[in-house]
Amino acid sequence: MATRVLIVDDHPEFRALARTVLERSGFQVVGEVADGRSVAAAVAKERPDVVLLDVQLPDVNGFDVAEALGQRGDGPIVVMTSSRDATDFGSRLVRSRARGFIPKSRLTGAALAELVAS
Amino acid sequence: MSTPSASAHSLAGRRSFDPVLLLPLAVVGGLLVTWWTLSVGVSRTQAVVDLGVAWTFAGASVIALSRPSLRRSGWLMAAVAATWFLYDLQLSSVPLIWTVGSVFAYLYLVLVVQLVLSFPEGRVWSTPARVVLVLVYIAAVGMPALATLFLPNAENLLAIDPDQAAADRIGEIASGLGVGLTCAYVVLIVHRLVTLQRVARRAAAPLLVGALLSTPILFVALVADARGSTELSNRLELADRLATILIPAGFALGLLWSRLRHSGASSLVVELREGGPETLRDRLSRALGDPTLEVAYWVPEPGRYVDADGSAVELPESGSRAVTHVVADGAPVAALVHDPALLEEPELVDSVRATAALVLENERLAAEIRAQLAEVHASRARIVAATDEERRRLERDLHDGAQQRLVGLSLRLALAQVDADSAAADALAGAQEDLEGALAELREFARGVHPSILREDGLDAALETLARRASVPVDVSGSVGERLPDAVELATYFFVSEALTNVAKHARASRVDVTVDVRGDVLRVSVADDGVGGAEADIGSGLAGLADRVAALDGTLEIETAPGLGTTLTATIPCAS
Numbered sequence: 105m106a107t108r109v110l111i112v113d114d115h116p117e118f119r120a121l122a123r124t125v126l127e128r129s130g131f132q133v134v135g136e137v138a139d140g141r142s143v144a145a146a147v148a149k150e151r152p153d154v155v156l157l158d159v160q161l162p163d164v165n166g167f168d169v170a171e172a173l174g175q176r177g178d179g180p181i182v183v184m185t186s187s188r189d190a191t192d193f194g195s196r197l198v199r200s201r202a203r204g205f206i207p208k209s210r211l212t213g214a215a216l217a218e219l220v221a222s
Numbered sequence: 223m224s225t226p227s228a229s230a231h232s233l234a235g236r237r238s239f240d241p242v243l244l245l246p247l248a249v250v251g252g253l254l255v256t257w258w259t260l261s262v263g264v265s266r267t268q269a270v271v272d273l274g275v276a277w278t279f280a281g282a283s284v285i286a287l288s289r290p291s292l293r294r295s296g297w298l299m300a301a302v303a304a305t306w307f308l309y310d311l312q313l314s315s316v317p318l319i320w321t322v323g324s325v326f327a328y329l330y331l332v333l334v335v336q337l338v339l340s341f342p343e344g345r346v347w348s349t350p351a352r353v354v355l356v357l358v359y360i361a362a363v364g365m366p367a368l369a370t371l372f373l374p375n376a377e378n379l380l381a382i383d384p385d386q387a388a389a390d391r392i393g394e395i396a397s398g399l400g401v402g403l404t405c406a407y408v409v410l411i412v413h414r415l416v417t418l419q420r421v422a423r424r425a426a427a428p429l430l431v432g433a434l435l436s437t438p439i440l441f442v443a444l445v446a447d448a449r450g451s452t453e454l455s456n457r458l459e460l461a462d463r464l465a466t467i468l469i470p471a472g473f474a475l476g477l478l479w480s481r482l483r484h485s486g487a488s489s490l491v492v493e494l495r496e497g498g499p500e501t502l503r504d505r506l507s508r509a510l511g512d513p514t515l516e517v518a519y520w521v522p523e524p525g526r527y528v529d530a531d532g533s534a535v536e537l538p539e540s541g542s543r544a545v546t547h548v549v550a551d552g553a554p555v556a557a558l559v560h561d562p563a564l565l566e567e568p569e570l571v572d573s574v575r576a577t578a579a580l581v582l583e584n585e586r587l588a589a590e591i592r593a594q595l596a597e598v599h600a601s602r603a604r605i606v607a608a609t610d611e612e613r614r615r616l617e618r619d620l621h622d623g624a625q626q627r628l629v630g631l632s633l634r635l636a637l638a639q640v641d642a643d644s645a646a647a648d649a650l651a652g653a654q655e656d657l658e659g660a661l662a663e664l665r666e667f668a669r670g671v672h673p674s675i676l677r678e679d680g681l682d683a684a685l686e687t688l689a690r691r692a693s694v695p696v697d698v699s700g701s702v703g704e705r706l707p708d709a710v711e712l713a714t715y716f717f718v719s720e721a722l723t724n725v726a727k728h729a730r731a732s733r734v735d736v737t738v739d740v741r742g743d744v745l746r747v748s749v750a751d752d753g754v755g756g757a758e759a760d761i762g763s764g765l766a767g768l769a770d771r772v773a774a775l776d777g778t779l780e781i782e783t784a785p786g787l788g789t790t791l792t793a794t795i796p797c798a799s
Contacts, residue, residue, distance in 0.1 A: 115626050121633045128640065159622075165678065187625045188665060192675050194686050207633035209661055 108133040110152040129213020140164035159186040174201025241287030244644040248280035279303035282470035294344020298337040320377035328362040365396035397447035424561035432472025436465040474639040519586035520554040532592030721749035731755025748792040
């Protein structure tokens, strides 16, 4: 069964590209969300396995959203992404409940699958 | 430089009536009345005394009326002079005149009491004083009016029930009341003298003291009258009326005394030339006798008053503080803010103002320079803040624009590789590698423009990323903890960034220690390397620009370096937000 993914990012072009990339690799994109406020509702409605979460959201910090999602024991796997690289976030990334981080420019189905499986 | 002229401080509006006109009126009127009293049998001694006292009051009233703030008191003095002779009307054989004299004989006394209890504003000081005044009106006018109803004299128009004994009884009661009121009067005057503030007390004291000195005789006369010894009381009346001259005399002496205070102003001339540690404000305050004096200097750009340190000052509009302007060649130089009671001594204020004008002009120039410096300082800080804002916007535009596009491009290249044949796929992979390189450089560039992590996660996190990205091992110790003003955080970040860049380029170091802490309201950050140090550690132009940025925040930059001992750069920035 295909892994269900929710894409959270405020740039519509990236959301479209990410959807294409992931669907080509066999993921099922169940929804797109453009801001942090709407994430909880979308997760409750679609029950994705994975949430691809941008760090820079317009209304809240992506890490705060990851915390909120990770608090429920049965929540989805959270993978952070950003146009900035991991060294810009340092310890915040290590301390967060996210499974990992993929720079946007290196987003591939294989990379996501690797993180999900680990 | 020409001598600054004193500018007039106008209080009330135009005078519609010149009080000097009262003088001929007083002279002629006094002579006519005296001629009349002599013709009805008044003794020469009494006529001379009465004329003298009445003229003294008239003269004092003319002086008082020429000062707007003493106007009401001036009219009261004139009223005393005008009613002084009503007492003698009882010598007339004309019934109407006699009756008026009998009722209003002591009106002059009430007016004197009102003059004293309302000096110098012209309004009675307090409620207790008002009560005493009303009782004096009753005792000195009401009760004689009552007594007149019983006096059996032939000329009495108001006689209802001629009964000398009753009239005498009323007179004794009135005098008894008068004794008590005299004591209350003395208590009120003493209380007033004690509670007045310095400058106001100086103005009012001479008249009040004159009033105090004139009461003992009145007291004794009233006591004698109350106990029925009319002989003694009649003899004392003349002495009492004479003693009343102490009041206008006290008033005039007080004015003379204030003129003598010019000696304070002339010692000011000597002092100012000698210089010394005391400030101009303190010296002026001493010369004027007003410890609450403030001096404000005029700064033509941008057209406002500042104090000696150059900070802006608002002149009070009115009320509890008065303002005297110092002007030279029509242009304002300074403003003296002082106790309004000083306005009673305009000659003193004028002479001090003229003497100090030169020094005030110098102080004004110094204050103007300080104000300009303060403005330059503020504008420098504004420029720094403006460029920081520019950088933030640039970084934002980069992130939302070019970076997003290139990221998208990378993903498209990745997608294209999947569908392409092997040769094309290799080419696309090569293109994507180059693109990743460009993206990395763009990210590095954006960080140099403005580190977004600084705004989002604070200084500690930003320094940590600088440490991690450096080519040499960097150890960051200490932490800032709280958020500091944006300008301070940015300056600190760029300082450490530039310092680390220099270390990487020139120092040939094996490790770098970055320490940061905030103590009190001051942030200290230092970057110490164990490299070559000395002249070989070429401090680049980047640090020079940083020195300006730090200086705009009132901070300092220090460099400690010696050949072979490495280099330590320290920045100290105040961060009171």
